[in-house]
Amino acid sequence: MKLIKPDILKQVVKVRPANSYKGTFGRIVTIGGNLNYGGAIIMTTSAAVHAGAGLVTCACNSANLTALHTIVPEAMFLDYKNRPSLLNAVQSADVIVIGPGLGNDSLASDLLLQVLSQITGKQQLIIDGSALTILSQQENWPKLLPQQTILTPHQMEWQRLSGIKIADQNDLEQNLHVQQQTGATIVLKKNGTVIYHPDQTTAKLTIGGPYMATGGMGDTLAGIIAAFLGQFKNSPTKLVIEAAVYCHSAVAQQLAENNYVVLPTSIIAALPQFMQKVVNS
Numbered sequence: 521m522k523l524i525k526p527d528i529l530k531q532v533v534k535v536r537p538a539n540s541y542k543g544t545f546g547r548i549v550t551i552g553g554n555l556n557y558g559g560a561i562i563m564t565t566s567a568a569v570h571a572g573a574g575l576v577t578c579a580c581n582s583a584n585l586t587a588l589h590t591i592v593p594e595a596m597f598l599d600y601k602n603r604p605s606l607l608n609a610v611q612s613a614d615v616i617v618i619g620p621g622l623g624n625d626s627l628a629s630d631l632l633l634q635v636l637s638q639i640t641g642k643q644q645l646i647i648d649g650s651a652l653t654i655l656s657q658q659e660n661w662p663k664l665l666p667q668q669t670i671l672t673p674h675q676m677e678w679q680r681l682s683g684i685k686i687a688d689q690n691d692l693e694q695n696l697h698v699q700q701q702t703g704a705t706i707v708l709k710k711n712g713t714v715i716y717h718p719d720q721t722t723a724k725l726t727i728g729g730p731y732m733a734t735g736g737m738g739d740t741l742a743g744i745i746a747a748f749l750g751q752f753k754n755s756p757t758k759l760v761i762e763a764a765v766y767c768h769s770a771v772a773q774q775l776a777e778n779n780y781v782v783l784p785t786s787i788i789a790a791l792p793q794f795m796q797k798v799v800n801s
């Protein structure tokens with residue numbers, strides 16, 4: 521299996537062209553954040569903004585509006601119960617993230633199914649958090665996935681989806697067998713995250729560590745992947761996803777030199793400087 525090396529960042533993160541504008545760097549819609557888990561979608565949204573996404577709209581429970589705009593005023597807001605506006609925003613997005621803090625009530629599963637049926641071949645969809653659990657409850661879920669879907673399960677979410685017990689998830693063949701039924705990219709998150717690409721190649725992360733074991737860490741990764749996909753369109757999707765996964769843990773590892781625990785919000789704040797260092801190096 522390929523190990524993801526530091527030079528992945530230089531291959532993907534490029535100096536911005538002078539004649540660019542916000543539309544050049546991707547329209548992202550993030551969907552999630554119920555009454556209890558507003559922080560999750562705010563972190564996803566903020567991570568996408570700080571990782572360089574051009575325009576980010578967050579669709580969540582309206583109770584989260586003030587917090588969202590206080591933490592990340594660069595993001596736009598949509599009430600996820602307002603179906604026409606949500607579908608409109610989804611239609612014009614380059615990348616959609618669904619799931620962080622979405623919860624698993626009937627509104628949540630309705631939203632997921634509607635988004636799944638609406639995505640076109642030109643868009644990329646990242647399914648994370650609660651949306652993975654909802655997906656695992658659907659009959660023949662692999663067939664519901666549009667082209668260019670990225671699933672970002674932690675080990676329990678992957679167990680729910682694949683039926684493969686956490687203890688057996690180091691078995692590449694078993695994971696590939698399920699992945700092949702989906703056509704999707706699977707980012708199986710753990711200490712030593714493994715990415716299963718649609719062409720059945722795999723790539724392993726060898727950085728990051730237990731200082732990352734904090735709620736919101738995966739929500740943040742989903743936002744970084746979305747931002748990278750939205751803006752680095754000249755690189756192959758495989759490399760862009762690998763670079764995003766590497767970047768998340770590389771920032772964490774750097775912060776861990778002086779911090780016992782690395783907060784997702786600290787990673788988010790450090791992203792712009794970290795990415796500039798990549799292009800300066």
Ligand SMILES: NC(=O)C1=CN([C@@H]2O[C@H](COP(=O)(O)OP(=O)(O)OC[C@H]3O[C@@H](n4cnc5c(N)ncnc54)[C@H](O)[C@@H]3O)[C@@H](O)[C@H]2O)[C@@H](O)CC1
Pocket residue numbers: 556557558559560561619620621622623648649650651653674675676677686709710735736737738739
């Ligand atoms: N601040 C917030 O609003 C937060 C909201 N969150 C959201 O909460 C929802 C539920 O997600 P959770 O992941 O907490 O709940 P899940 O029920 O999906 O997963 C947690 C369960 O899985 C088990 N588990 C086993 N291996 C694991 C592994 N490697 N990583 C994580 N869990 C493992 C845990 O012991 C626990 O029983 C998601 O929508 C998520 O986005 C979480 O991200 C935490 C922070």
Ligand SMILES: Nc1ncnc2c1ncn2[C@@H]1O[C@H](COP(=O)(O)OP(=O)(O)O)[C@@H](O)[C@H]1O
Pocket residue numbers: 649673674709710711712713727728729730731732733734735736737738739740741
């Ligand atoms: N011990 C660890 N070593 C390396 N990475 C870790 C460790 N613990 C957590 N992480 C990383 O943190 C993230 C956790 O994702 P997830 O469980 O979905 O978080 P949340 O849903 O709370 O945002 C993943 O990217 C995972 O790889």
Ligand SMILES: [Mg+2]
Pocket residue numbers: 648649674738739
């Ligand atoms: Mg998660």
